[in-house]
Amino acid sequence: MCNDNNMTTNTNCDCLRDILKVILRLQRREEKEADIEGCEKPFLGPCPSVSCFNTRPVNFYTCATAELWTLPFTLNGTTGTSSVFRVENLDDCCCTCRILAPNPDCSQTDAPFVATESFFTINLNCVGALKCLPDTFVPCI
Numbered sequence: 001m002c003n004d005n006n007m008t009t010n011t012n013c014d015c016l017r018d019i020l021k022v023i024l025r026l027q028r029r030e031e032k033e034a035d036i037e038g039c040e041k042p043f044l045g046p047c048p049s050v051s052c053f054n055t056r057p058v059n060f061y062t063c064a065t066a067e068l069w070t071l072p073f074t075l076n077g078t079t080g081t082s083s084v085f086r087v088e089n090l091d092d093c094c095c096t097c098r099i100l101a102p103n104p105d106c107s108q109t110d111a112p113f114v115a116t117e118s119f120f121t122i123n124l125n126c127v128g129a130l131k132c133l134p135d136t137f138v139p140c141i
Contacts, residue, residue: 013092013093013123013124013125013127016095016124016127016130017090017092017093017095017124019039019040019130020058020087020090020095020124020130021090022039022040022042023039023056023058023087023132024087024088024089024090026042026043026044026056027044027054027055027056027086027087039056039058039130039132041135044056044135045135052137053135053136053137054137054138054141055086055100055113055135055136055137055138055141056087056132056133056135057084057085057086057100057113057132057133057134057136057138058084058085058086058087058097058130058131058132058133059083059084059085059130059131059133060083060085060122060127060129060130061127061128061129061130061131062126062127062128063125063126063127063128064128066128066129068083069083069085069122069127070082070083071083071085071099071118071120072118073099073101073116073118074116074118075101075104075114075116076104080101080102082099082100082101082102082116084099084100084113084133085097085098085099085100086098086100086115086138086141088119093123093124093125094121094122094123094124095121095122095124096119096120096121097119097120097121097122098115098116098118098119099116099118099119099120100113100114100115100116100138101113101114101115101116102114110136110137111136111137111138111139112136113136113138114138114139114140115138115139115140115141
């Protein structure tokens, strides 16, 4: 996936972009159901009939070192770092994501993350791997 020599081509980000496109369409409720599991599972939730999920959280790993991407956020005056993100937009090999923070209300096990107002755009040519986390509900999306 690392494409240091020719950042103008889209071939190195195609597979990640295709997966992220499916995730984005699911979150926007644009995708139909089918029998696929993993990142490209075409419905949010543990089964197609559950519609309370609105996010398929992801982790990104760096291309050069395979380290987990972590980014800072501020939420209600508290700062922290997170490695959990929500896809918000795709434009060719650029993906804009929202940083998700751990839910400070530990009693809400059905909503493990909360939305922050921290966003970033990543060049998919710099991503070595993508991991999808279990579908979830994120309040205030």
